[in-house]
Structure formats: C-alpha cells, structure tokens
Amino acid sequence: MTPRAYHHGDLHRAVLDAAVQAVLEVGPSQLSLRDLARRAGVSHAAPAYHFGNKAGLLTTLAAEGFRMLAEHLTEVLERTGSFLEVGVAYVHFAVEHRAHTQVMFRPDLYEASRADVVEARAAATEALTRGIGTLPPEVVGPDPKVAALAAWSFVHGFADLWLGGALTEAESGDLTESAQAVARYLFDTGTAQ
Incomplete structure (x- = not known):
C-alpha cells in the first residue's frame, strides 16, 4: 500500500482538478482516466472508482x-x-x-x-x-x-x-x-x- 495511492486526502477533488487541467491541455474529448490518475498521483483505478467512467467524470x-x-x-x-x-x-x-x-x-x-x-x-x-x-x-x-x-x-x-x-x-x-x-x-x- 503506497501513501500516494491510498492517503491522498480529497481524491474526488484531486481527480476533478486534474480533469480541469487535462481539458485545458488536450480538450474534453481526449481526456483519459488513466492520464488523470497519473496527474493526480493516484492509482489508475481511483478515477473509475469515484466516477465510473469518463462520461461519469465529465x-x-x-x-x-x-x-x-x-x-x-x-x-x-x-x-x-x-x-x-x-x-x-x-x-x-x-x-x-x-x-x-x-x-x-x-x-x-x-x-x-x-x-x-x-x-x-x-x-x-x-x-x-x-x-x-x-x-x-x-x-x-x-x-x-x-x-x-x-x-x-x-x-x-x-x-x-x-x-x-x-x-x-x-x-x-x-x-x-x-x-x-x-x-x-x-x-x-x-x-x-
């Protein structure tokens, strides 16, 4: 268990903030949950756990x-x-x-x-x-x-x-x-x- 993946604090907000940055850089169509996880410094499964899929996050x-x-x-x-x-x-x-x-x-x-x-x-x-x-x-x-x-x-x-x-x-x-x-x-x- 890594602190980065499991002791993030407000993971929901962190992923949304990462999504805002990603949309600014690549647009909403090109956004990916895996990239958001990397940007937020969390496991690749974390965004899907909180939002289900890309459409759920958007x-x-x-x-x-x-x-x-x-x-x-x-x-x-x-x-x-x-x-x-x-x-x-x-x-x-x-x-x-x-x-x-x-x-x-x-x-x-x-x-x-x-x-x-x-x-x-x-x-x-x-x-x-x-x-x-x-x-x-x-x-x-x-x-x-x-x-x-x-x-x-x-x-x-x-x-x-x-x-x-x-x-x-x-x-x-x-x-x-x-x-x-x-x-x-x-x-x-x-x-x-």
Whole structure:
C-alpha cells in the first residue's frame, strides 16, 4: 500500500482538478482516466472508482460548472440588478473557467439527463433569464424566452469568439468593455444599465 495511492486526502477533488487541467491541455474529448490518475498521483483505478467512467467524470464536471455559473450570475444580479453586468459576468465565467465551459456545452460527452446536471443547468438558465427581467418590456419584446435566448447566444458566442482567438486585437480590446459594448448594442435601453 503506497501513501500516494491510498492517503491522498480529497481524491474526488484531486481527480476533478486534474480533469480541469487535462481539458485545458488536450480538450474534453481526449481526456483519459488513466492520464488523470497519473496527474493526480493516484492509482489508475481511483478515477473509475469515484466516477465510473469518463462520461461519469465529465458529467460531474459539467454539473459543477453549471452550479458555479448559477451562483456567479445570481450573485452579480443580486449585487448589481443589471442585465448588462450579468452578461459580462457570464463572459468572465467562460474565460475564467474555460475547462468547465468546454465540457458544459458538450452534452454528447456526458450524461446530460443526470439529475444533478439537469438541476444545475436549470439554475444557471434561471439566473440568466432573471437578468433579462431587469430590462424594460419594450426592450425585451413580446417574448421573454426569445430575449433570453438572444442574450445567452450573445454572451456564449462572444465568450467563444474571445476564447478561440477569433477576434483581432482591434476587435477585442478589454474583455469587460467589449462585452459591455456588445450587450448595450444588443439590448440598448437608452439608459445606463
């Protein structure tokens, strides 16, 4: 019995942290449990024991990401009351939690119907939708669901362009200022948000 394999402390967290690093380096599709065990310094059977298989691990990572996103958006909305700031917070979350974001929006790689994922994703969606509720009705239009989808498409698309390096330096500038400017363009209320 080696201390490395059996006295790790929080092995569950260690494997998830190793998964975040691996996703950043090789992407979620190329992730392997054996590599995660090596990265975490545990036996090759440990990740399978805790997560079952790769899909189980990615499911846990997706649920964690959606929970963190929901908490972040809710905190920003409660603190600022501003849709614009919720949108910027989404972009910042995607940039700061790139590995989680890469997994969260690849339901083909994990068990999207698992209860913890469904619950966490619903909480994140609800937080973003509540942000839309801060806008005047004339800006939201007749269908708040369409406005929420437009807002999500904006923030997610902008984050994806930013992360992919698709924006030139002139187009990108400062992350926060750029996200705010595009949000104002999309949902201009004629007043500061």
